[in-house]
Amino acid sequence: PLVMGIETSCDETGVGIVRGHELLADAVASSVDEHARFGGVVPEVASRAHLEAMVPTIRRALDDAGVGLADLDGIAVTAGPGLAGALMVGVGAAKAYSIATGVPIYGVNHLSAHIAVDTLENGPIPEPAIGLLVSGGHSSIMMVEDLAGKVTQLGASIDDAAGEAFDKVARLLGLPFPGGPYIDRAAKEGDRAYVEFPRGLSAAKDMQKHRYDFSFSGLKTAVARWIEARRADGEDVPVNDVAAAFQEAVCDVLTRKAILAAQEHGVETILLGGGVAANSRLRGLASERAEAAGLTLRYPRPKLCTDNGAMVAALGSHLVAAGVAPSQIDFPANSSMDVEIVSLANAL
Numbered sequence: 629p630l631v632m633g634i635e636t637s638c639d640e641t642g643v644g645i646v647r648g649h650e651l652l653a654d655a656v657a658s659s660v661d662e663h664a665r666f667g668g669v670v671p672e673v674a675s676r677a678h679l680e681a682m683v684p685t686i687r688r689a690l691d692d693a694g695v696g697l698a699d700l701d702g703i704a705v706t707a708g709p710g711l712a713g714a715l716m717v718g719v720g721a722a723k724a725y726s727i728a729t730g731v732p733i734y735g736v737n738h739l740s741a742h743i744a745v746d747t748l749e750n751g752p753i754p755e756p757a758i759g760l761l762v763s764g765g766h767s768s769i770m771m772v773e774d775l776a777g778k779v780t781q782l783g784a785s786i787d788d789a790a791g792e793a794f795d796k797v798a799r800l801l802g803l804p805f806p807g808g809p810y811i812d813r814a815a816k817e818g819d820r821a822y823v824e825f826p827r828g829l830s831a832a833k834d835m836q837k838h839r840y841d842f843s844f845s846g847l848k849t850a851v852a853r854w855i856e857a858r859r860a861d862g863e864d865v866p867v868n869d870v871a872a873a874f875q876e877a878v879c880d881v882l883t884r885k886a887i888l889a890a891q892e893h894g895v896e897t898i899l900l901g902g903g904v905a906a907n908s909r910l911r912g913l914a915s916e917r918a919e920a921a922g923l924t925l926r927y928p929r930p931k932l933c934t935d936n937g938a939m940v941a942a943l944g945s946h947l948v949a950a951g952v953a954p955s956q957i958d959f960p961a962n963s964s965m966d967v968e969i970v971s972l973a974n975a976l
């Protein structure tokens with residue numbers, strides 16, 4: 629199937645076009661520079677930027693792919709979760725194009741799309757698979773029994789998301805927003821054993837009740853205290869070493885628990901998805917540990933890990949191919965859409 633995907637859940641206006649598992653176009657306009665001086669995404673600014681970028685980005689994607697609207701078998705759009713006003717721009721645009729062309733619309737989950745994008749890189753996903761979904765707003769271990777509809781959450785962060793921790797620690801270290809890529813870069817020059825930062829929810833007692841859950845707020849506080857103590861002593865903070873040690877603490881827990889979940893559920897494949905899946909150490913450590921455990925690890929190229937329209941198109945293409953019903957045209961954007969709802973099939 630030929631599917632256009634529209635993504636506007638945060639600060640990227642993304643439009644992707646996919647045929648089957650083949651990526652034909654991936655147009656992204658980001659308003660990240662407008663938010664940088666605030667140190668975080670400003671919802672109102674994001675919505676306005678989506679409004680301005682929406683139509684030109686759709687045109688660009690169609691041009692790049694060399695297809696017309698009438699050729700499409702489906703228009704997929706992120707229905708949630710995300711910023712309400714930002715989501716509404718994409719959902720409104722997708723509905724308008726669907727009504728004008730008669731092409732069926734699929735309101736899909738942004739988080740399932742972060743997992744589905746891997747099909748563009750590595751082909752069909754062997755089911756069941758464990759999805760380690762690590763992004764700006766989420767850190768979950770997902771059981772993907774059927775990417776067209778049965779995705780369940782085995783565990784999640786009980787406080788900050790992994791990407792949020794990267795962004796907060798980057799700020800503590802005086803690195804720009806969003807901090808994940810800057811920490812990744814700094815850490816390459818640092819010593820990951822420089823300090824042993826805490827591994828949240830990894831102690832024996834936590835492994836009972838929170839076996840597949842994560843906690844990163846204690847880690848962030850530990851880094852903040854460590855930096856404060858250094859500064860109080862009048863010493864410089866070794867940014868590269870702190871970045872490397874922090875990143876190691878995050879990647880250690882993420883990979884350990886994802887592999888444990890795969891082993892304990894008899895699942896052979898682990899997929900990484902979400903912005904933090906672009907992290908070079910996460911990819912490296914996950915590869916090492918998956919190989920040692922005899923598991924297959926898959927991840928998309930870094931550019932497809934962060935928000936884009938291709939991931940929404942990839943999920944849409946999978947849904948159309950699987951014969952999943954489209955959404956009713958009056959479905960609402962849902963800023964807190966449940967992580968286990970893959971698409972709004974037949975939903976109002």
Ligand code: ATP
Nearest residue numbers: 763764765766791806808809812903904906907935
């Ligand atoms: P969600 O998907 O939960 O709705 P989001 O869409 O805002 O959140 P993504 O675009 O998926 O988030 O990911 C953005 C996050 O990924 C940011 O926190 C960013 O710092 C982080 N990130 C991006 N690249 C890297 C990297 N190389 N290393 C670590 N973190 C990274």
Ligand code: MG
Nearest residue numbers: 638639640935
């Ligand atoms: Mg973004």
Ligand code: FE
Nearest residue numbers: 763764903935
């Ligand atoms: Fe995302």
